[in-house]
Amino acid sequence: MTGRLLRLAAPALPRVCAAAAVAVGAELASIGLTATAAWLISRAAQQPPIAALGLAIVGVRALALVRGPLRYADRLLGHDAVLAAVADLRARVFAALVPLAPHGSSVFRGGDLLTRFVDDVDAVHDLLLRCLVPAAAAAAVGTAATAATAAVLPAAGAVLAAGLLAAAAACAPSALAGRRGPRRAAARGAFADAAADLVRGAADLEVLGAADAAVRRAERAEREATRLELRADRAAGAASAAVLLLQGLTAVAVAGLALRARQDGGLDPVLPAVLAVTALAAFEPAAALPAAARRFGELSEGAARLAAVLDAPAPVTEPPGPGPEPLGSGVEVRGLRARYGPGRPWALDGLDLRLEPGTTTALAGASGSGKSTLVDVLLRFLDYEDGSVRLGGAELRGVPGDRVRRTVAGLTRHDRLLHSSVRDNLLLARPEAGAGELRRAAARVRLLAWIEALPQGWDTVLGEDGAAMSGGQRRRLLLARALLADPQVLVLDEPTEGLDAATAEEVLGDVLGAARGRTVLLVSHHPAALAAADKVAVITEGGVRPAEV
Numbered sequence: 001m002t003g004r005l006l007r008l009a010a011p012a013l014p015r016v017c018a019a020a021a022v023a024v025g026a027e028l029a030s031i032g033l034t035a036t037a038a039w040l041i042s043r044a045a046q047q048p049p050i051a052a053l054g055l056a057i058v059g060v061r062a063l064a065l066v067r068g069p070l071r072y073a074d075r076l077l078g079h080d081a082v083l084a085a086v087a088d089l090r091a092r093v094f095a096a097l098v099p100l101a102p103h104g105s106s107v108f109r110g111g112d113l114l115t116r117f118v119d120d121v122d123a124v125h126d127l128l129l130r131c132l133v134p135a136a137a138a139a140a141v142g143t144a145a146t147a148a149t150a151a152v153l154p155a156a157g158a159v160l161a162a163g164l165l166a167a168a169a170a171c172a173p174s175a176l177a178g179r180r181g182p183r184r185a186a187a188r189g190a191f192a193d194a195a196a197d198l199v200r201g202a203a204d205l206e207v208l209g210a211a212d213a214a215v216r217r218a219e220r221a222e223r224e225a226t227r228l229e230l231r232a233d234r235a236a237g238a239a240s241a242a243v244l245l246l247q248g249l250t251a252v253a254v255a256g257l258a259l260r261a262r263q264d265g266g267l268d269p270v271l272p273a274v275l276a277v278t279a280l281a282a283f284e285p286a287a288a289l290p291a292a293a294r295r296f297g298e299l300s301e302g303a304a305r306l307a308a309v310l311d312a313p314a315p316v317t318e319p320p321g322p323g324p325e326p327l328g329s330g331v332e333v334r335g336l337r338a339r340y341g342p343g344r345p346w347a348l349d350g351l352d353l354r355l356e357p358g359t360t361t362a363l364a365g366a367s368g369s370g371k372s373t374l375v376d377v378l379l380r381f382l383d384y385e386d387g388s389v390r391l392g393g394a395e396l397r398g399v400p401g402d403r404v405r406r407t408v409a410g411l412t413r414h415d416r417l418l419h420s421s422v423r424d425n426l427l428l429a430r431p432e433a434g435a436g437e438l439r440r441a442a443a444r445v446r447l448l449a450w451i452e453a454l455p456q457g458w459d460t461v462l463g464e465d466g467a468a469m470s471g472g473q474r475r476r477l478l479l480a481r482a483l484l485a486d487p488q489v490l491v492l493d494e495p496t497e498g499l500d501a502a503t504a505e506e507v508l509g510d511v512l513g514a515a516r517g518r519t520v521l522l523v524s525h526h527p528a529a530l531a532a533a534d535k536v537a538v539i540t541e542g543g544v545r546p547a548e549v
């Protein structure tokens, strides 16, 4: 699964490799500086002529000077490449989510989906910057330090290599703790869900007296998530301590070997200090490994969760090509069978219905008889398995969803208001609409006076999904948005829901007046809707055949 993450981040890899090369350069400059400075101090203690120190002094200065810019370049290059990769991946995940909505995305829970969209995408950032770059730097510096030490004193080189390998092995438990990520991710997802329920359902919970229980549930989820986090932190902490211990032991062992070699006369007296500090410095990049190992272990879970979103089956199969252009606004439904997933009961089982161009058809039927399902099929939110749906003569499954929704639009059960101004919410339907058109649409749904009386008028922000509005006002604003879209086939699913009888009648009269000449499907039981329609179809309770009444 981590391989999948790498493939997802593939476009950024060349630049990340460049950043890793610069990071290796910075670490090598750092260890070179430490070793040269140690040599300079030890040699200066012997009070040689100043000329004997000249090269080392220049070396110290040069390494100190290049180290800073290299570190800066490493951060700049790495973050630049990785942030671009993360932004690109987030856009791809979002693009994968769009065709899933509304029915395909409902298999993911809201809070959990947000965690995938934010945390799991950030995993790519961590894989590249916190795992691959530190691992490359540690490996390069370790190899270079071991080779240089072995060239001076082979036994010390062997000890340093063993110490570094042991430090790498000490990170394994941390990586394993990271691999237990599924439980942690599930606990975090459960907490995010509980928190989202608390915020969204605050009013209901308060009214039902269930707020305390919900808070306790969220607290339990938070405690479980924290407990699992702590356990993983302890493993990473133990690995850090082990690396630190190995660093000290290796440096002491290298120093001991070097001192013995010097006593035996086989080593320049200046070199034991150089070898000891080189051994210490060789472990510096390894200090980042425990955290990197833990994160690496966690990543496969994040990658799997992202893959679940990217590979989720779309509830609607799009045709391979652009398909035919619907010619006209007549709709003919024959023997339609549709359901919300394989093996699920049929939501529509053999429906026949004809919407004549330019007429209004009211659709009634018992709750659960499939009215909203028909709306979803007409808008290409749901595929149909059998039968045929022809829009302007074109079979619907052969026309891309976007093109269908340019012809068929309206008010559905999935519509939401955005946390944005009244004006922006209406402009979603037609961005080029002028102030006059907005006012006319608002007047038709009897909302104009209310909007203009608001403190900020058209600029009033409506809150999440119209939280600052009554249910009826919210419905009417959505209806105004549907009218502004002005599609050839206007589908209105329960447009008068939440309105009092008199307002419902007025609004319906005006809306149908404005939609004259369009093909309208009006899902409603309202007597005014049934009276105003050219035709009334009823989906009968046990059956599926619309009856003319």
Ligand SMILES: Nc1ncnc2c1ncn2[C@@H]1O[C@H](COP(=O)(O)OP(=O)(O)OP(=O)(O)O)[C@@H](O)[C@H]1O
Binding pocket: 103, 340, 346, 347, 365, 366, 367, 368, 369, 370, 371, 372, 373, 374
């Ligand atoms: N998102 C969904 N996932 C699974 N099943 C669904 C979904 N939406 C509706 N159904 C099922 O499909 C069937 C038809 O539902 P639908 O909402 O189309 O009925 P309806 O006639 O619009 O009902 P109502 O008048 O109560 O809105 C019902 O059995 C319902 O349980």
